[in-house]
Amino acid sequence: xxxxxxxxxxxxxxxxxxxxxxxxxxxxxxxxxxxxxxxxxxxxxxxxxxxxxxxxxxxxxxxxxxxxxxxxxxxxxxxxxxxxxxxxxxxxxxxxxxxxxxxxxxxxxxxxxxxxxxxxxxxxxxxxxxxxxxxxxxxxxxxxxxxxxxxxxxxxxxxxxxxxxxxxxxxxxxxxxxxxxxxxxxxxxxxxxxxxxxxxxxxxxxxxxxxxxxxxxxxxxxxxxxxxxxxxxxxxxxxxxxxxxxxxxxxxxxxxxxxxxxxxxxxxxxxxxxxxxxxxxxxxxxxxxxxxxxxxxxxxxxxxxxxxxxxxxxxxxxxxxxxxxxxxxxxxxxxxxxxxxxxxxxxxxxxxxxxxxxx
Numbered sequence: 001x002x003x004x005x006x007x008x009x010x011x012x013x014x015x016x017x018x019x020x021x022x023x024x025x026x027x028x029x030x031x032x033x034x035x036x037x038x039x040x041x042x043x044x045x046x047x048x049x050x051x052x053x054x055x056x057x058x059x060x061x062x063x064x065x066x067x068x069x070x071x072x073x074x075x076x077x078x079x080x081x082x083x084x085x086x087x088x089x090x091x092x093x094x095x096x097x098x099x100x101x102x103x104x105x106x107x108x109x110x111x112x113x114x115x116x117x118x119x120x121x122x123x124x125x126x127x128x129x130x131x132x133x134x135x136x137x138x139x140x141x142x143x144x145x146x147x148x149x150x151x152x153x154x155x156x157x158x159x160x161x162x163x164x165x166x167x168x169x170x171x172x173x174x175x176x177x178x179x180x181x182x183x184x185x186x187x188x189x190x191x192x193x194x195x196x197x198x199x200x201x202x203x204x205x206x207x208x209x210x211x212x213x214x215x216x217x218x219x220x221x222x223x224x225x226x227x228x229x230x231x232x233x234x235x236x237x238x239x240x241x242x243x244x245x246x247x248x249x250x251x252x253x254x255x256x257x258x259x260x261x262x263x264x265x266x267x268x269x270x271x272x273x274x275x276x277x278x279x280x281x282x283x284x285x286x287x288x289x290x291x292x293x294x295x296x297x298x299x300x301x302x303x304x305x306x307x308x309x310x311x312x313x314x315x316x317x318x319x320x321x322x323x324x325x326x327x328x329x330x331x332x333x334x335x336x337x338x339x340x341x342x343x344x345x346x347x348x349x350x351x352x353x354x355x356x357x358x359x
Contacts, residue, residue: 004311111146148288
């Protein structure tokens with residue numbers, strides 16, 4: 001069991017005592033008969049919060065995303081999304097396995113693309129019996145590997161308008177949607193307007209131990225229920241889990257601003273205090289800090305290992321790109337300790353080696 005400071009992901013969050021109490025006290029029933037009052041309350045709450053008619057609780061955001069794709073696409077259709085989105089990089093090939101769809105990635109380092117990018121992805125590929133049909137786009141907000149960025153409203157609106165012109169269905173992978181809403185200072189439904197389906201994750205910044213919610217119009221409800229059962233997501237007394245979601249929505253959304261603030265402090269301290277680290281800065285960043293290690297003595301994998309030995313768990317997303325994610329399990333004192341420990345790694349293996357070389 002890892003006992004250090006876990007910055008690898010906001011999935012490292014642990015339910016608080018008050019959240020656990022809410023789970024233990026939740027009234028329960030049979031979810032499959034739509035008789036679990038706590039689950040029904042969560043689904044109604046999320047639907048209203050996001051501006052939809054219906055919502056369903058799922059064990060994971062991956063399952064919710066895959067059900068959404070199965071709702072919107074037919075086998076052989078084309079799903080368009082950013083090349084580095086979670087649907088393409090971290091869901092085990094689900095779109096192909098579960099829905100039989102082809103994927104067409106849009107090249108983008110940030111995970112954000114434009115209406116022109118979408119148009120180019122569809123150009124010449126939507127007509128003619130020889131071509132697969134481009135049916136759906138998926139947008140990830142915030143972007144994960146793109147840098148934890150919130151889509152600005154203008155770009156988001158223009159892409160959705162283009163999707164409407166192209167007669168594409170739209171899915172929002174909003175696993176960290178509330179981070180985006182807090183960053184932009186808008187209501188969540190302002191970021192979900194115009195989408196056919198929306199996924200939110202409860203087990204990241206919101207601090208729940210498990211769960212996600214998929215929102216959609218009523219016309220998809222029966223099919224979504226069937227797919228949920230088919231994918232193995234049918235539950236019974238799920239209120240013990242969904243009570244955590246209700247608690248999180250009530251108490252843990254506004255506090256996401258604290259995670260954003262800590263991430264900003266961390267990024268600036270790394271830049272100012274550790275010259276071997278190059279930080280990625282972007283005005284739309286939320287609770288994630290991405291950086292590279294440019295030391296002359298330690299290779300990136302060695303730097304990662306030394307940090308882990310110090311009790312710092314980072315996410316290594318490529319050969320020399322690291323991610324630190326801030327969440328309710330991290331406070332300012334822990335942040336300072338992490339910076340000091342990374343500085344010590346730098347001094348021991350970089351500065352000391354340089355001094356020895358000069359003797």
